Every structure is written in C-alpha cells, then in structure tokens.
Amino acid sequence: MKILAIDTSCDDTAISVMEIPNTKSQIPNFKIVSNVVSSQVKLHAKYGGVYPSLAKREHIKNLPLVFKRAVKGIKISEIDFVAVTVGPGLEPCLWQGINFAKDLAEKLKKPLIAVNHIEAHILANFIGRGPSSASFPAVALVVSGGHTQLILMKGIGKYQLIGETRDDAAGECFDKTARILGLGYPGGPAIAAEAAKLQTTNYKLQTKLPRPMINQKNYDFSFSGLKTAVLYEFQSRSPKIKKSPRYIQAMCSEIQQAIIDVLLKKTLKAAKDFKAKSIILGGGVVANDELKKQFKLKVPGLGLKVNFFVPEKKYCTDNAAMIAITAFFNKNKKANLRKLKADANLSL
Numbered sequence: 456m457k458i459l460a461i462d463t464s465c466d467d468t469a470i471s472v473m474e475i476p477n478t479k480s481q482i483p484n485f486k487i488v489s490n491v492v493s494s495q496v497k498l499h500a501k502y503g504g505v506y507p508s509l510a511k512r513e514h515i516k517n518l519p520l521v522f523k524r525a526v527k528g529i530k531i532s533e534i535d536f537v538a539v540t541v542g543p544g545l546e547p548c549l550w551q552g553i554n555f556a557k558d559l560a561e562k563l564k565k566p567l568i569a570v571n572h573i574e575a576h577i578l579a580n581f582i583g584r585g586p587s588s589a590s591f592p593a594v595a596l597v598v599s600g601g602h603t604q605l606i607l608m609k610g611i612g613k614y615q616l617i618g619e620t621r622d623d624a625a626g627e628c629f630d631k632t633a634r635i636l637g638l639g640y641p642g643g644p645a646i647a648a649e650a651a652k653l654q655t656t657n658y659k660l661q662t663k664l665p666r667p668m669i670n671q672k673n674y675d676f677s678f679s680g681l682k683t684a685v686l687y688e689f690q691s692r693s694p695k696i697k698k699s700p701r702y703i704q705a706m707c708s709e710i711q712q713a714i715i716d717v718l719l720k721k722t723l724k725a726a727k728d729f730k731a732k733s734i735i736l737g738g739g740v741v742a743n744d745e746l747k748k749q750f751k752l753k754v755p756g757l758g759l760k761v762n763f764f765v766p767e768k769k770y771c772t773d774n775a776a777m778i779a780i781t782a783f784f785n786k787n788k789k790a791n792l793r794k795l796k797a798d799a800n801l802s803l
Contacts, residue, residue, distance in 0.1 A: 463552030464544030471775035540781030542801030576737035599738035618674025
C-alpha cells in the first residue's frame with residue numbers, strides 16, 4: 456500500500472509518500488519513500504510571524520514543485536490513497552492543500568483521507584517503530600506553534616482532551632518573547648540557541664520569571680502572563696544591559712526553563728493521575744533538546760512503569776510523513792470530495 460500525503464496547515468508546504476509493504480501485519484512496517492518540506496521561514500522572518508495571505512500565495516507556487524520532488528521515481532498509478540490535512544491550522548493555507556489533494560484524487564481515481572493535524576503530531580511517534588510499542592492509557596502532550604494540549608489516549612483514535620492553553624500556546628510564547636528580546640523568528644530555536652550559550656558562563660539572571668498555573672490542580676496552561684513578565688523585565692533594564700549578550704542568554708535560559716517547568720509538571724501530573732502507561736510528546740516545540748532531556752530525566756521518577764515517546768526531530772515540526780501514517784489508521788474513513796472543507800479550529 457502507498458499513501459501520498461499533503462500538509463499545508465501553516466507555512467510549510469509538505470508532501471510525503473509512505474509505503475506499507477504488509478498491511479495485514481500486527482506491526483506495520485511504515486517505510487518513508489519520500490518526505491519533502493519546503494519552508495517559508497526566511498520569507499516570514501522579517502515580519503516576526505506567519506502572514507496567512509503570503510503563506511497561501513507561496514503554497515500555490517510551491518505545491519507543484521514539492522509534488523514533483525516527492526513522486527520522483529514513483530509510479531503514480533501505484534498510489535492507493537491520497538491524504539491531506541484539513542485542520543486545525545490557518546484556513547487560507549489549509550484550502551491550498553485540500554484543493555490540490557482533491558484534484559489529485561480525482562485524476563488518480565483514488566480515495567481521499569482527511570487528517571487531523573493534532574492527531575498526526577501524536578502518531579508521528581510511530582514512524583519507524585509501529586504503535587504496538589506503546590501501552591495504553593497514554594498521556595499525549597502536543598506542543599506546536601498554535602497548540603498546547605494534554606490528551607488522554609485510550610488507543611489509536613480514542614482521544615479525550617484533558618487540558619489546553621487558555622491563552623497563548625507555548626510556541627507563541629517562544630515567538631513573542633524572542634521578538635521582545637530582538638531575536639529572530641521562529642522564536643523557539645532562537646531562544647534555545649542563546650540559552651545553550653549560557654552553560655559556559657557563570658552569569659545568572661537576578662529575576663525569576665513566573666510559571667503560570669503550575670500549581671493549579673487542573674491540566675490547563677497559560678503563557679500570556681509569562682510573555683508580559685518578560686516584557687516588563689526587559690523594559691526595566693538600561694539600554695546597556697539590554698544589549699548585553701550575557702543578559703539576553705540568561706533571559707532565554709529562564710524563559711525556556713519556565714515553559715519547560717510548566718509543561719513537565721502538568722504532563723507528569725496527568726500521567727500519574729490517569730495511571731498512564733505511556734507518555735507521548737508531539738509538535739514542533741518538542742524538538743527542543745533541553746525539553747526532551749528534562750522529560751527523559753523526570754519520567755522515571757514517576758514511580759510508574761511508563762514508556763516515553765518523542766518523534767525524531769524531523770518529524771516534530773510540520774511534515775507530511777506524519778499525515779501519511781495518520782491516514783493509514785483512518786483509511787476506512789474516506790472523505791466526500793464535494794463536502795470536504797478546511798476547519799481551522801478542528802478538534803480531536
């Protein structure tokens with residue numbers, strides 16, 4: 456079986472072809488034949504964020520080019536399914552992928568599978584190892600540019616949202632605080648890079664930033680207060696200190712740790728409360744090396760036998776391989792081409 460998958464949920468144009476040689480096996484072998492991503496980061500960097508209309512224009516231009524690269528050396532007639540992200544995401548961007556996928560499915564006379572982008576971030580963990588490696592119930596933390604959610608998983612396709620951000624997502628907090636400090640976009644990698652430099656010095660930030668909602672008994676998040684605290688702290692400093700590399704590095708280290716502390720405590724609390732057998736991470740923010748390192752250190756201290764999953768870095772950020780594997784688990788849910796539409800706020 457071959458699945459061709461398309462993702463245009465935000466500013467990356469992504470197309471992947473996945474092959475599953477033995478679909479009857481209890482442990483499917485998911486083989487990535489191609490996984491092409493065309494990034495628009497440099498284009499949007501000067502604006503400090505993604506402009507939907509600009510991203511839409513680039514998707515229109517990039518989709519045929521990315522498709523050509525993704526199917527190079529592949530017989531198009533051998534494609535069994537076409538899959539596409541229908542939400543959540545930026546609606547103008549989602550529509551470009553959907554329209555391209557509809558046209559392709561009609562030309563190939565193949566079924567089209569609609570995929571939820573959040574589910575795809577979770578199932579990206581099973582590329583290369585299969586879902587049988589996880590035990591359920593599981594707690595999944597999805598942390599991307601626009602989403603911070605805790606999901607109770609009772610199995611593939613069995614999801615219950617137990618916590619989410621009440622305002623800014625963690626990824627948005629990284630982007631906005633990076634902008635305050637005069638760093639580049641996207642903010643997560645920029646802050647992580649500056650924070651890493653501090654490890655070689657003895658410089659310490661005098662201010663401890665807040666960890667919003669960290670001690671509340673629920674599983675919800677809030678990061679707008681952290682962003683505001685960073686703004687006030689930065690504005691209180693003299694121009695000389697603001698330009699100091701050590702100060703910027705210390706601020707980045709504290710911002711990163713504040714976000715990690717909240718994500719870590721809330722996830723481990725949920726895992727303990729629901730007696731989870733697996734903890735699963737997904738989304739662009741979990742590409743952060745320090746976050747992964749601290750999760751790996753803390754999970755064994757739960758006192759439970761918990762499997763820990765995090766995707767390979769290339770499958771954390773938006774890509775179409777994760778759309779393909781999600782389509783495989785939803786291959787019986789064939790979309791109606793006439794009724795299929797984008798849903799920017801699609802939930803699990």
